[in-house]
Amino acid sequence: PQAIYLSDYRPPAYRIDKTELTFDLDPQATRVRARLHVTRHPESKAQAALTLHGHGLTTERIAIDGQALLESEYRIEADQLIIDRVPETFVLETEVIIDPTSNTALEGLYVSGPMFCTQCEPEGFRRITWYPDRPDVMAVFTTTVIGDRQRQPVLLSNGNPIERGELPDGRHFVTWEDPHPKPAYLFALVAGSLECVRDSFTTMSGREVALEIWVEAQNLEKTDWAMASLKRAMTWDEEAYGREYDLDLFMIVAVDDFNMGAMENKGLNIFNSAAVLANPQTTTDATFQRIEGIVAHEYFHNWSGNRVTCRDWFQLALKEGFTVFRDQSFSSSINSAPVKRIEDVALMRTLQFAEDAGPTAHPVRPDHFIEISNFYTLTIYEKGAEIVRMLSHLLGEETFRRGSDLYFERFDGQAVRVEDFVETMAEVSGEDLTQFMRWYAQAGTPQLTARSDYDAEKRRFTLTIAQQTPPTPGQEDKQPLHVPVRMGLMAADGQPVELIINGESHGTDTVLHLREAEQQWVFENVDEGAVPSLLRGFSAPVRLEYPWSRDELSHLMRFDEDGFNRWDATQRLALIAIEEMMAAHQRNELMALDARLIEAFSYLLREPTDDRAVLAEMLRLPSEAWIAEQQRRVDIDAIHGARRAAIEQLADNLFPEFESVYHANQQSEAYAPTPEQMASRSLKNVALSYLVANGEVEALNMARAQYEADDNMTDVRAALTLLAHSDRADLGDPAIRAFGERWAHDSLVMDQWFATQVTRPQADALERVRFLMDHPAFSIKNPNRVRALIGAFTQQNRVNFHRLDGEGYRLLADVVIELNRLNPEIAARMIVPLTRYHRLDEKRQALMRGELERIRAENLSRNVFEVVEKALA
Ligand code: HT7
Ligand code: ZN
DSSP: OOOEEGGGOOOOSEEEEEEEEEEEOOSSOEEEEEEEEEEEOTTSOTTOOEEEEOSSOEEEEEEETTEEOOGGGOEEETTEEEESOOOSEEEEEEEEEEOSTTOTTOOEEEEETTEEEEEOTTTTGGGTSSBOOSTTOOEEEEEEEEEETTTOOEEEESSEEEEEEEETTTEEEEEEEEEEEEOGGGOOEEEESOEEEEEEEEOTTSOEEEEEEEEOGGGGGGOHHHHHHHHHHHHHHHHHHOOOOOSSEEEEEEESSOSSSEEOOTTEEEEEGGGTOOOTTTOOHHHHHHHHHHHHHHHHTTTBTTTBEESSGGGHHHHHHHHHHHHHHHHHHHSOHHHHHHHHHHHIIIIIHHHHHSTTOOOSSOSEESOGGGGOSHIIIIIHHHHHHHHHHHHOHHHHHHHHHHHHHHHTTOEEOHHHHHHHHHHHHOOOOTTTTHHHHOOSOOEEEEEEEEETTTTEEEEEEEEEOOOBTTBOOOOOOOEEEEEEEEOTTSOBOOOEETTEEBTBOEEEEEOSSEEEEEEOSOOTTOEEEESTTOOSSOEEEOOOOHHHHHHHHHHOSOHHHHHHHHHHHHHHHHHHHHHHHHTTOOOOOOHHHHHHHHHHHHSOOSOHHHHHHHHSOOOHHHHHHTOSSOOHHHHHHHHHHHHHHHHHHSHHHHHHHHHHTOOOSOOOOOHHHHHHHHHHHHHHHHHHHTTOHHHHHHHHHHHHHOOOHHHHHHHHHHHHTSSOHHHHHHHHHHHHHHTTTOHHHHHHHHHHHHTOOSTTHHHHHHHHTTSTTOOTTOHHHHIIIIIHHHHHOHHHHTOTTSHHHHHHHHHHHHHHHHOHHHHHHHTHHHHOOTTSOHHHHHHHHHHHHHHHTSOOOHHHHHHHHHHHO
């Protein structure tokens, strides 16, 4: 497979003004007729060939202006249809047959259970018909869908329905017209036996928009939350960004087989059922919040992505980074803002940092790829959002909003580049963002190393910060970035210090602009003992090292004005303690937990707080993944053993405190996914996890009682996990059995059942995975099942995935080899844990490379090929 380079971009020679499609649906042989109204671009040469993309199409007819082409008048080469001689303006007609049933890749038109549906981003449309399948070709679409009246009573596509009618042989049709020009990746079609929940929304200019959520009949009772979330998102986008919806109808459809979370097709968003269906009995608080965020994300794309789209796929972060930033802002306006920030940062610092440090590291705007589907990554989405967040802070909220207004106005209906966005921001603010643009071009996580010096005589506190971005594959040398470092100083008495630089006061919280490889700031009039609070709110996506002592971290944990940094100080304090225990583990010595951490937790548990959601986060120890991220050499067993021992010792020392937190956060009112209730449940369940870790039967009985009370899935799942992960099979096994029987009819709950079992720390977890792969509820063809069973095991059960006998690696390689044939996109995602071997011990490295070599010997899809080659390079 060949790489494609950004530098090779050329504008399209022809534009398509109008696209007319007719689908005659059949599960094995759907006929697609396309009429494309084509015009040569004025800048193109008269002899320019017309090139269209197509994959897996059986071509029945190609005609220009009604005249069928002879075989000598066109070529089909490497997924391209090339017609050398075409008029300046013409209508191209094609007719192809495709097979949706055997489409297990879930790209293009495919069958999911009883329905037909599509996924066209990024390059799925070429599996439907011959087309210039690139985002800079935008056309107005009219789509006629013909189906069986009984089996497909509902026929949907983008825009508004303009005609419907009956046809012979029990067939019927609906014609849809979408007035907004769009690239092919935003095309959608859904057909099947679906039911609908309807609502409406009045826009800020007073237009009435019909809202519809289409699901299979048994899921009707799970649509309320998505509908409420959608309306909240529509209101928020009007208020926060002045963006109004632009069609009379907005539809969401839930589909069981889907490669990602959801897709923002114009007027017809298609959702993975796991990302839209919810009710208190089946769905945890975390999933309620996730659904709210995804519904908003897809809706927000209507402007950031659809009205203003990407010129080419290298610009993917233009729409994804901006839209993630928008959905994060929306979610934090509704839920606990500090907790939302903590969750987003935890994701960045564990998984995105790991990606940035691994063999598949790439810039937020990559300059080449083999398979674009491999680039829907945490770097593009999450780091892309962090860049937009930095911009919004650099400019200030009000100027950023002026910039976004101008961006939407100026580029409406166009396919643009990252530069267009950043230059608009530079224009409205007058800022020079030239250096800032490096954030898009340089891969790898910048490392900031800070140090301080105190001059008691002059009462001066000097802060020095150096930056360095490590080399990444293909990028040896890095330039200094423009890094905004938000900070403050906390005095010895816990009060914030006034920040005076060069005689000028900056209040108690300021942003330092680090632009050089090393810079220094001198703060005047500072008393001895001040502790710096750095990178507040995670003001830039960087690693930060500063030699805080444990006492200084405890000080920040108590007094920092910034809630995020209070959490971060607790994490750092815990990390020091756990690393000490890891060293003891490696020396085969007793692992004793630092008394200062116990004391810090005791303080947290006793001190009254008005933010219980943040407290719950502070009480969670750093994850194994985050601990691993801090190590030069990763010792899987020491990390697991030390973290586990730390939890047990906290539980032993603070049992009564955890017990009273548990009881104080019981609820009497009916379940609701409100921030207040979620905070209580989160705190209660963290406390319960410590109580159970203490090993007392009494605590396990509390978990069992919570499980049996069966009040809501958040509490049930938390209790079930504790029982299933305990050594008490007499409690865990019956609960697992009962849960499996009760929810056998609900695949989304069964996914939770799979994940709960295979994340057990006990040594039998891997055997359970193999056993459950034969369970009737599991199917390797369904991405949600694969993620729940295989993904949960390989990504959340590190100690068992990395078993020294190599069985975990073998299992994953077997799965990847099978998925490579069925669904390459999912195969390339699942393989990732196998590529992260570089900092492990030699034995594991050899085992993992061995499995990668075994995969390499297969006939590989482009997706898996690209990842394996990078991993073995
Ligand atoms: N823009 C959407 C991307 C997407 C996708 C990409 C590759 C393969 C399948 C996919 N399904 C959806 C999702 C989003 O970011 O909103
Ligand atoms: Zn998106």
